[in-house]
Amino acid sequence: MKKICFVIMGYGKKTDPTLGKTFDLDKTYHNIIKPAVINAGYECVRGDEVQESGLIDRSMYGLLIYSDLVIADITTFNPNAIYELGIRHAAKPFSTIVMKEKDGNIPFDINHNKTFTYAHMGEDISATEAARCQEDLTNLILRVEKSKEVDSPLFQHIQSVKPYVLPEEEYNQLIKELAEKEKIIFALAEQAKAEMANNNFLKAKDLWKKASERIENDSYFLQQMALCTYKSKSPTEKVALNDALAIINRLDPEGRTTNDPETLGIAGAIYKRLWLLDRSEFAYLERAISYYRKGFEINADYYTGENYALCLELKGISSSDPDEKVFNRIAAKKTRQRIIEIISDLKLDGDFLIRSDLKWINATLSNCHLALNNEAEHNEYEKLFYSCSPLDWEISSYEETKNIIINLNK
Template identity: 35%
Template sequence: MDEGKKRCFVVMGFGTKTDYVNGRKLDLNKSYRLLIKPVVEQKGIECVRADEIPHSGSIDVQMYRELLKADLVIADLSTANPNALYELGIRHALRPYTTIVISEDKLVYPFDLNHILITKYQHLGDAIDYEEVGRFRQALGNLIDEVIDKNESDSPVYTYLNSLIPPKTQQEIKESIETSPESSQNEDTGKALSLIIQEAESAVEIKDFDSARDLFQSAVLLSKINQEQSDTYLIHRLAFCTYKAAKPDLISSLYKSLDLLISINLAHTNDPETVSTAGAVEKKLYECGEGDQHLENSILYYQRSFYLLNNRYNGINLAITFVYRSNSNIVSNEKERIADLVFAQRTWKRVIFLCERDWPMILIKEKTDASFDSTTEESQEMEEYYARQKFWITVNRAEAYFGLGNFELYGKYLEEAKKIPHPKWMWESFTDQIGRLEAELRKSGHLMDPIWTPPA
């Protein structure tokens, strides 16, 4: 920490989080990296988020210290994160000014916040509109200039209780924090949570799932210090890497992954990321021969996540699980088999609709973002993001037409997908599912209307 610099503490979640009111997934790391941190640092102010602080002592002590001492606090309330709301309340109680509140514009506030000025930005789920990046950076920069050296209350506590005097014991609090046993250790001996997560994600990129699993396990343990519940984003990533690592074997790793998801209230949660991950794990367990109950569970999880998000990924996987069930011992007669195939056909048609809806939106966004004055790293990130989005839209459309028996359009989109830059694993994942789908439809496709005829 540079003692000569002003310091900004950013209150917000990290990783990909779900807004439970509307089911939208938001990548909060991109919000922080693109919208907040560069603006603060351009003002010559040190910027830090909780996961960037080395955790060698109590995380609560460090958090309270930042809320008390930071020259500026920016609180992002997106996804109505209860921790962020709680920490904002503490800041408003401790300091009468230099607090900025922001959120993405579709946030439905859990209670009346009309007395707080909230600066809003537009978020595109797992991406951010780069035109919006430029607009919001300027707005946030202007706001920082207005509040950083201005002793004007932005805390409703000090605004409505206008005779309230800020605590006279701040120096005593400061001294007690700095001399507490938890903070007496050398902070540099710990490693910031953000660095561990970054190393884990880098390991995922190169398919080193063993290392990624171990790193996410460390991140989970670190995040649980003084917290009763684990961070759901970290559990999602740990569950994913656990079954991908397949150690000591695939089946046992799948069960371990499922246990992790159960630990974050899988039975009752409305977090689509949790239930869709569970759907994938249960589907894989069924494919590994672990029994029909896993297929039933997979269908239920994919249905929950598909109806919550109405997206292509859950739709394409829900459709194949319906086909699986049509050939399983779960159904007892031909009418039930036909019913599952009808459900699959309807789901594929919905997937095609979603592909046709998403494709022009992606092209427009890609064209807009291409004009954004970005760094080489940001430009490469944009290119990879849009290439992957276009690839998945194309192969989702191809798979849906394959399931419907329209092999002409299947072939068309198959060839288009080959031309889009993509990692090898994405193609392998797609072709593996097509192979499984074909094997199942060869058994029951004659019950479909029109009859599904195997490709020549």
């Protein structure tokens, strides 16, 4: 699940009362802040995207408290932005970035904070300055995320104060309210993820569909819609799989152009499940192998690699040719050994243990070691997978692959 960055700032063209200069703050948001936030791997939401009026409301308070990161642009000293920054500093000890146009002074109460500065050129921002600031702000976000350094004056001076934590159920209700208004794509996506967590795949599919209609051909929304479509098994499993195939084909109409591992993985999964439903249609398994192989060979993607190996074994046991049986079994073994090497290289990264896909890495290693008859390693990574608190559908997906491997080993 993507991390959330909430942006507090003035909107449109605003004049600094002390300098008499006018700044187009929307240019700051769209040319610097939003691209930098997205590049750092966050969902970016600005206050005006959730407010029903100019007044700070329930959704604003909730996001100020809950968001993984808050960026506050205090250029022109917009009173609402200053007030909202105060709420964030009272609620969270770290992960707040203050930024401002370079001219003018910073208010005394926050002038000891590190402030990210940028330069306007009249009401606009030069392309060179926008590019510099995007890169610098992205790097700052990543440093702030990693360091967890206290940046709130309250928590710096009164170390005994406790951060406020917004209960998960209250945040989910807030997101549900925003999604029902269909006001912002962010809320639709968050509510879709919540429905997926509760195995409500038909409802999640509808929400991803609404989000995809707001941004045509967005790959992430279409991928999630395809995933929820086949997971729903409605009205029947085969119909759902064919519906999902039609959705994913919108990202790859010819079936041969995409290099995106997520698209390749979902297409492979659809064809694999179609073959498991009807093993007389051998072309389904061949297509699954084709998609998974491409994802693994081009991207060294462990997920598509694991499924590529599994489908090779399924092909081997379905063949009447003894040589082909041996060939596919050996190719599957080599693929799994290569996956373990790839993940070993990933572990050298200092941020490995905070990767968002850590549960899937553990699931992959568990099943790879199971297939290679490394029982101790299989058990170790299975425990690590479950320690990541996977959702019900994620557990089902893992157990499905595990059971196929157990039957193959027999």
